[in-house]
Amino acid sequence: MHVTITDNQPLVFRAEAQKILQDAQTAASICPVRHVLDRIGDKWSLLCILHLGATDTLRFNELRKQIGDVSQRMLTVTLRSLEADGLVQRHVYAEVPPRVEYQLTPLGHSLLVAFSGLGTWANAHAQEVAQARQAFAAREKSEG
Amino acid sequence: MHVTITDNQPLVFRAEAQKILQDAQTAASICPVRHVLDRIGDKWSLLCILHLGATDTLRFNELRKQIGDVSQRMLTVTLRSLEADGLVQRHVYAEVPPRVEYQLTPLGHSLLVAFSGLGTWANAHAQEVAQARQAFAAREKSEG
DNA sequence: CGGCATCCCGGATGATACTG
DNA sequence: CAGTATCATCCGGGATGCCG
Numbered sequence: 001m002h003v004t005i006t007d008n009q010p011l012v013f014r015a016e017a018q019k020i021l022q023d024a025q026t027a028a029s030i031c032p033v034r035h036v037l038d039r040i041g042d043k044w045s046l047l048c049i050l051h052l053g054a055t056d057t058l059r060f061n062e063l064r065k066q067i068g069d070v071s072q073r074m075l076t077v078t079l080r081s082l083e084a085d086g087l088v089q090r091h092v093y094a095e096v097p098p099r100v101e102y103q104l105t106p107l108g109h110s111l112l113v114a115f116s117g118l119g120t121w122a123n124a125h126a127q128e129v130a131q132a133r134q135a136f137a138a139r140e141k142s143e144g
Numbered sequence: 145m146h147v148t149i150t151d152n153q154p155l156v157f158r159a160e161a162q163k164i165l166q167d168a169q170t171a172a173s174i175c176p177v178r179h180v181l182d183r184i185g186d187k188w189s190l191l192c193i194l195h196l197g198a199t200d201t202l203r204f205n206e207l208r209k210q211i212g213d214v215s216q217r218m219l220t221v222t223l224r225s226l227e228a229d230g231l232v233q234r235h236v237y238a239e240v241p242p243r244v245e246y247q248l249t250p251l252g253h254s255l256l257v258a259f260s261g262l263g264t265w266a267n268a269h270a271q272e273v274a275q276a277r278q279a280f281a282a283r284e285k286s287e288g
Numbered sequence: 289c290g291g292c293a294t295c296c297c298g299g300a301t302g303a304t305a306c307t308g
Numbered sequence: 309c310a311g312t313a314t315c316a317t318c319c320g321g322g323a324t325g326c327c328g
Binding site (some may be wrong): 289290291292293294295296297298299300301302303304305306307308 | 309310311312313314315316317318319320321322323324325326327328
């Protein structure tokens with residue numbers, strides 16, 4: 001998606017934001033956007049979704065290895081939460097040693113698609129953000 | 145965006161996720177996705193961005209009122225963080241009483257666009273997630 | 289009005305040890 | 309292998325009070 005930004009064009013964006021906020025206030029007094037963010041805004045959920053989305057099916061320790069620095073406990077907790085939300089499917093095989101496989105549900109896939117925009121943004125603008133932060137720190141220092 | 149999900153089609157999603165993860169591992173050892181998520185994954189950042197995107201320019205207490213239940217402290221902290229990241233512009237008017245206005249930068253607008261997919265997903269699937277959670281809770285209870 | 293400093297609590301997260 | 313249980317820790321974030 002290519003976006004050109006001029007002085008008088010942010011109306012497009014404004015409409016976007018207004019639509020989200022408006023839809024968000026329909027049903028309950030609790031904004032669904034905040035609700036979902038509370039769920040997947042934690043440290044590991046989206047990483048799990050990304051990795052599961054990238055590899056289709058993963059065993060517990062495979063997923064753990066891919067993410068790298070997640071503790072066993074937190075991976076368990078996170079996966080349970082995702083399972084409860086209907087985003088991840090858990091499949092236990094009655095074997096010795098045990099084997100447990102995880103994969104995204106259709107709902108999880110749809111979230112992955114919705115998230116892809118944010119993911120590509122992160123990769124595209126990471127440097128820009130880093131620079132902005134440096135500039136801000138410098139400004140603060142000189143004014144401090 | 146309309147998405148049809150069949151058994152043999154998740155390759156599309158897999159490619160999505162793989163691309164994000166792949167891009168994310170290029171530059172540094174620190175994944176930009178996680179970095180950005182750490183920034184905007186907190187309780188208030190995205191809400192600020194949404195409201196600023198919806199209204200263009202807002203004063204401190206206007207924004208606070210719109211969000212509703214954010215403490216003064218957290219709104220300040222959040223806005224500072226967003227400013228440091230180059231997502232929000234802060235404008236102080238030398239008046240008495242003081243007036244401080246906030247608005248999104250172009251970078252902030254681009255993030256809003258990237259986020260819109262997630263926002264609409266949240267609104268569209270909030271109910272589905274709620275149902276899944278209920279079903280999960282019921283399952284857990286019966287299995288005890 | 290907008291913001292900073294201080295205190296403090298609770299939940300999120302980690303480390304470690306044990307189990308089916 | 310894939311957890312569960314327990315304890316320790318850390319930090320987000322709320323409450324309050326003061327300031328320019």
